[in-house]
Amino acid sequence: MAGDSGWESGVGEWGLLRCLQRGGSWSDISAAVADVWLRQFGCRSVWIVGSVAGGGISGLQYRRGEDGQVQAMPMRLSGGLSVFVSSRQFRQLLAAAGAEPGEGEVLLWPDLLCGLVVGPAEQLQSGPELRGLLEVLSRRLLSAVEGRAVLLPDPARMEALAEFAAGAGHEINNPLATIIGQAQLQLRGAAGIDLRQSLETIGAQAWRIRDMIGNAMLFARPPALHAQPFRLRVLLEECAGVLRQSGVAGVSVGSDCEGDPELTADRAQLGVLICHLLRNGCEALRGASRSGAVVVSGRAVEDCVELTVEDNGPGLGSAEVLRHAFDPFYSGRSAGRGLGFGLCVSWRIVRQHGGAICLENLPSGGVCCRIALPQRPPVP
Numbered sequence: 001m002a003g004d005s006g007w008e009s010g011v012g013e014w015g016l017l018r019c020l021q022r023g024g025s026w027s028d029i030s031a032a033v034a035d036v037w038l039r040q041f042g043c044r045s046v047w048i049v050g051s052v053a054g055g056g057i058s059g060l061q062y063r064r065g066e067d068g069q070v071q072a073m074p075m076r077l078s079g080g081l082s083v084f085v086s087s088r089q090f091r092q093l094l095a096a097a098g099a100e101p102g103e104g105e106v107l108l109w110p111d112l113l114c115g116l117v118v119g120p121a122e123q124l125q126s127g128p129e130l131r132g133l134l135e136v137l138s139r140r141l142l143s144a145v146e147g148r149a150v151l152l153p154d155p156a157r158m159e160a161l162a163e164f165a166a167g168a169g170h171e172i173n174n175p176l177a178t179i180i181g182q183a184q185l186q187l188r189g190a191a192g193i194d195l196r197q198s199l200e201t202i203g204a205q206a207w208r209i210r211d212m213i214g215n216a217m218l219f220a221r222p223p224a225l226h227a228q229p230f231r232l233r234v235l236l237e238e239c240a241g242v243l244r245q246s247g248v249a250g251v252s253v254g255s256d257c258e259g260d261p262e263l264t265a266d267r268a269q270l271g272v273l274i275c276h277l278l279r280n281g282c283e284a285l286r287g288a289s290r291s292g293a294v295v296v297s298g299r300a301v302e303d304c305v306e307l308t309v310e311d312n313g314p315g316l317g318s319a320e321v322l323r324h325a326f327d328p329f330y331s332g333r334s335a336g337r338g339l340g341f342g343l344c345v346s347w348r349i350v351r352q353h354g355g356a357i358c359l360e361n362l363p364s365g366g367v368c369c370r371i372a373l374p375q376r377p378p379v380p
Helices: 012-022 026-040 087-096 128-143 155-189 193-220 232-246 267-287 319-324 342-352
Strands: 045-051 057-064 070-077 105-109 114-118 228-231 251-257 262-265 292-301 304-311 356-361 367-374
Touching: 012 026, 012 128, 026 045, 026 057, 026 070, 026 128, 045 070, 045 087, 070 087, 087 105, 087 114, 105 128, 114 128, 155 193, 155 342, 193 342, 228 232, 232 251, 232 267, 232 292, 251 267, 262 267, 267 292, 267 304, 267 342, 267 367, 342 356, 342 367
Parallel strands: 251 292
Antiparallel strands: 045 057, 045 114, 057 070, 105 114, 228 262, 292 304, 304 367, 356 367
């Protein structure tokens, strides 16, 4: 996303409708959001901030001039992904850029990597119902941004896929249990070698389906968080060690941690998250038949923890991969390698912890997955 200073005389009613239906660029969508708050709710100022490639931040400030016209001003910002998780960091980011967010209200949407500060209204002509509607509308608009420099899962799409996975998993499990049971029962009395091999194949494939359904249910209906304090360095080293043991020829797996930050989270689920991402990097290198390295890194940034998993593989290629990378059952690798649950389960774990996740192609090649987590998960 890249901001610009052109307002183009306001988006107007039809421009807003077009943005809702078709999406638009970062500057178009931010202009539409600002228009809603400045003109319809009477706010004096609006700050809109979003993520750009390389972990950078882009910001636009909108104000109404004395003549009533809206003015847009780009802001120079620098910060990590955690500014979209921590309201305190977000305010500090704007203050460092010369903004005055102290009087405004901060709205953060980590799954969109967007933040919005609405300045105080001169006159509150509307009740809380319209206020809530404006928040929903702003979030919907920001989720429609096209041509993002980073790859984000669509929250609405992911939740719809989760509902489908939950329903399908429940319906498939019952007949699947019958198939497994009957195969095992028949296997006990089977005499011929060919028959036994056939029954064993049926059972093995049925169990494979059950594993897939289990992954689907983990994505759709994850277990409740069991948060506990622990140190990050040991967890990163453990996960890297697991992938080293599984062994991908020609691929080295490493970990790096600045200091040894403590966080309160579900340690088991974060271990699953990190192992999924490391495995994705290893499989990307193996699928491209090249040697290389996959590294997980961690650091504390005030009241958050930032994680990155980088590989020097072929990167995210086609438009299809970019569109479906987070979808369950989708794998950008060749058939038979992986079940396509790594990224969707990772998204769910990050979301449960109140964090943010995105993917981006590195200029030097390969993929970087960036994650920001609060040092303490949100209260359910």
